Amino acid sequence: MYFDGSLMKKSVGVGLVFLLPLGIRMRYMVRLHFPSSNNAAKYEALRNGLCNAIELGIRRLDIRGDSQLVIDQVMKESSYHDTKMAAYCQEVRWLENKFDSLELNHIPRHLNEATDVLAKAASSREPVPTAIFASDQHKPSVLSSPEVMELEEDPMxxxxxxxxxxxxxxxxxxxxxxxxxxxxxxxxxxxxxxxxxxxxxxxx
Structure with a gap:
């Protein structure tokens, strides 16, 4: 699964590409209708992708994205000092338990162009191309709260x-x-x- 999020002016979008066995390719775009930072958009992309994978019955997943920060935080190689990022990270880790095998890898931006195009199309509210699943999300997946600050920061x-x-x-x-x-x-x-x-x- 490839994921990406895009912030353009005041609009936010998410792009996802699943590469399934036998060469099957599934593409998703999600229009986010709430204020978001660029990093939060990428977390929303990752979370949407995990939820879609669970609905598809996928049990083993290789995830690839170009956000070094998000991937480092989820893999516990980077700390977070923002309660919203901590909440997103906790949500992703909870969803990880739904899989038998899951890997998260960072890739260069030029290898993530397909999802970048989808994310930008969603954020710019362009018409949905054929053979692409599109949806709208009207509120964030997580809410930051003081309790999130109690999460442990995992050292190496x-x-x-x-x-x-x-x-x-x-x-x-x-x-x-x-x-x-x-x-x-x-x-x-x-x-x-x-x-x-x-x-x-x-x-x-």
Missing amino acids: IEPDPLVDWRMLYFDNLFCDALPTDKTEARRLARRAKSFVLVEGELYK
Whole structure:
């Protein structure tokens, strides 16, 4: 899934492209009818994409976008100091649990042109082209609140060089074991979805 959000003057839009097996391509555009920042628009794109994937019954998803900030925040490699961004990040992490496997990767803008075109078309309120699913969203997916400030900012966790990193995933997949540290446990639970055990061997 490719995602992007666009802010043009006072209008905001979202673009999504799903590449499914057998070469099937599904394109979505969402017109957002509320004030939004550029980063919030990209979060709305990501959230809309996850919700659409869940409705389609997709259980394994490779997500690609050109927003380094959004991807770093969701992957816990960057902190957030804005309550709205924290709320969006929390919402995305909650939706992640609906998938068996999910990866989020940053790509250069020129590799995300198809979704950029859709997002700009949605934000400029252009007529909807044929074979594109279009919808309207009239309120934000999340609301910032003081409680969001209580969320932990997840630091980068340095692996212990004396511990085989594979054992953490093996223990999680085979014994459903998680570290006692909550931050490390969340990170391991996410990354473990990209691995599978086959006859005692760990594969990504």
